[in-house]
Amino acid sequence: EAITVGELANRMAERVADVVKFLMRNGIMATTNQSIDADTAQLVVEEFGHRVVRVSDADVEQVIDTVVDKAEDLSPRPPIVTIMGHVDHGKTSLLDAIRKANVVSAEAGGITQHIGAYQVTTDSGAVLTFLDTPGHAAFTSMRARGAQVTDIVVLVVAADDAVKPQTVEAISHARAANVPMIVAINKIDKYEANPQKVRTDLLQYEVVVEEMGGDVQTVELSAKTGQGIDTLLEAIALQAEILELQANPNRAAHGAVIEAKLDVGRGPVATVLVQNGTLRQGDIFVVGQTWGKVRALVNDQGERVTEAAPSVPVEVLGLNGTPSAGDVLNVVETEQQAREIADYRAQVAKDKRTAAGTATLEQLMARAKADKDIAELSVVVKADVQGSVEAIVQVLEKIGNEEVRVRVLHSGVGAITESDITLAEASGVPVIGFNVRANAAARNVAQQKGVEIRYYSIIYDLVDDITAAASGLLKAEV
Numbered sequence: 487e488a489i490t491v492g493e494l495a496n497r498m499a500e501r502v503a504d505v506v507k508f509l510m511r512n513g514i515m516a517t518t519n520q521s522i523d524a525d526t527a528q529l530v531v532e533e534f535g536h537r538v539v540r541v542s543d544a545d546v547e548q549v550i551d552t553v554v555d556k557a558e559d560l561s562p563r564p565p566i567v568t569i570m571g572h573v574d575h576g577k578t579s580l581l582d583a584i585r586k587a588n589v590v591s592a593e594a595g596g597i598t599q600h601i602g603a604y605q606v607t608t609d610s611g612a613v614l615t616f617l618d619t620p621g622h623a624a625f626t627s628m629r630a631r632g633a634q635v636t637d638i639v640v641l642v643v644a645a646d647d648a649v650k651p652q653t654v655e656a657i658s659h660a661r662a663a664n665v666p667m668i669v670a671i672n673k674i675d676k677y678e679a680n681p682q683k684v685r686t687d688l689l690q691y692e693v694v695v696e697e698m699g700g701d702v703q704t705v706e707l708s709a710k711t712g713q714g715i716d717t718l719l720e721a722i723a724l725q726a727e728i729l730e731l732q733a734n735p736n737r738a739a740h741g742a743v744i745e746a747k748l749d750v751g752r753g754p755v756a757t758v759l760v761q762n763g764t765l766r767q768g769d770i771f772v773v774g775q776t777w778g779k780v781r782a783l784v785n786d787q788g789e790r791v792t793e794a795a796p797s798v799p800v801e802v803l804g805l806n807g808t809p810s811a812g813d814v815l816n817v818v819e820t821e822q823q824a825r826e827i828a829d830y831r832a833q834v835a836k837d838k839r840t841a842a843g844t845a846t847l848e849q850l851m852a853r854a855k856a857d858k859d860i861a862e863l864s865v866v867v868k869a870d871v872q873g874s875v876e877a878i879v880q881v882l883e884k885i886g887n888e889e890v891r892v893r894v895l896h897s898g899v900g901a902i903t904e905s906d907i908t909l910a911e912a913s914g915v916p917v918i919g920f921n922v923r924a925n926a927a928a929r930n931v932a933q934q935k936g937v938e939i940r941y942y943s944i945i946y947d948l949v950d951d952i953t954a955a956a957s958g959l960l961k962a963e964v
């Protein structure tokens with residue numbers, strides 16, 4: 487495994503020249519496009535005061551800009567919450583109800599602006615940040631870009647409808663991202679509401695709620711009447727306390743873009759969720775392939791502010807272009823540095839477009855192996871009928887021994903959809919279709935992102951392929 491000097495500098499948001507200089511001082515002559523090995527890369531990363539972070543299990547060399555914070559510099563930060571669930575179960579209604587329940591801003595006479603995220607204060611004084619775009623597509627595509635911007639998932643399940651396919655999908659997405667869930671049992675104002683069915687249904691998907699001896703909190707509520715909303719907010723605050731979320735407000739900021747647009751009056755505007763540090767007016771930054779200097783910051787009340795602390799969403803003005811959702815913003819020292827990194831990224835993106843490569847099953851296995859003591863191949867499985875899904879999951883999970891294991895990240899009935907592809911991409915895994923095809927949108931995304939789709943109609947072929955990949959891997963190891 488290796489990384490080029492240019493890419494390493496880019497990921498740390500440092501100047502290539504500075505990295506080259508450091509390497510030279512250590513007797514390594516390497517130019518921008520030359521690769522250095524993982525150990526050397528780690529040295530560089532540490533020298534520049536960053537931390538090596540494995541963005542995904544499969545990608546050892548991904549480095550993101552995270553200066554190591556000392557324990558004494560850290561203070562608690564609000565949790566970032568995403569609402570997921572089946573269509574029509576009340577995600578949007580719940581987001582609106584929570585926003586309205588936020589008396590503090592209403593009293594201040596603030597007019598809420600939809601900037602992609604908002605903050606509320608609970609009765610007990612905890613501050614919570616909500617992402618305003620419900621649904622798992624946004625969540626997962628951001629994660630695929632390396633921006634994990636969710637600490638807690640609220641899974642909305644309508645009490646009159648119980649667990650549905652997208653509920654299951656949401657569970658898979660949350661689990662793949664390793665984010666704890668709170669179940670909001672919505673629509674309890676309805677006559678047909680059956681909250682108990684929701685709890686028992688969830689058991690099938692290994693979501694064990696507190697009432698059944700597990701550790702997943704549930705809250706019964708109605709987004710329509712407002713009943714239970716306060717309880718939900720306190721449940722989130724409690725979960726956040728358990729997570730001990732912390733950040734260092736006294737350092738250069740980095741954050742993730744959750745929305746970006748070209749505004750007629752204001753130019754490019756990006757809503758950034760600050761993940762660490764404090765973003766201030768006048769800061770110079772690079773974000774994706776664009777850069778700029780913070781001309782103004784606007785909060786979720788539409789007010790101008792001079793700074794944004796960790797977990798605070800703000801609109802950032804002063805960009806030279808429009809970044810994409812999921813792009814990471816880093817504050818840097820100089821304009822030259824910002825420009826250089828942005829240019830480099832633009833170049834890399836261009837190169838990538840010309841030589842889009844796809845990872846094969848075998849490559850994925852090899853990568854998975856390099857990363858762990860036990861090789862684990864995760865897959866997403868879609869099949870035509872529930873019986874096939876169950877059979878496939880069973881046989882796949884039986885393949886393997888102490889050294890190799892196959893894990894089904896998500897399984898479901900029906901065509902392969904865009905959502906399956908984004909989940910597979912975020913986790914760096916292939917999608918298996920059994921007697922089903924990918925729909926057109928899914929095919930396009932898969933091609934763009936280099937996600938492998940394998941089709942089967944005979945279960946033994948599928949088993950053979952996976953077994954062969956697994957044993958090939960074991961041989962390679964010897």
Ligand code: GDP
Nearest residue numbers: 572573574575576577578579672673708709710
């Ligand atoms: P989403 O697709 O998950 O965002 O669902 P919406 O928020 O759009 O809600 C779908 C429908 O359910 C709408 O007609 C809402 O008015 C209705 N709804 C949402 N929450 C409740 C609730 O607590 N009680 C009742 N009775 N209806 C609700």
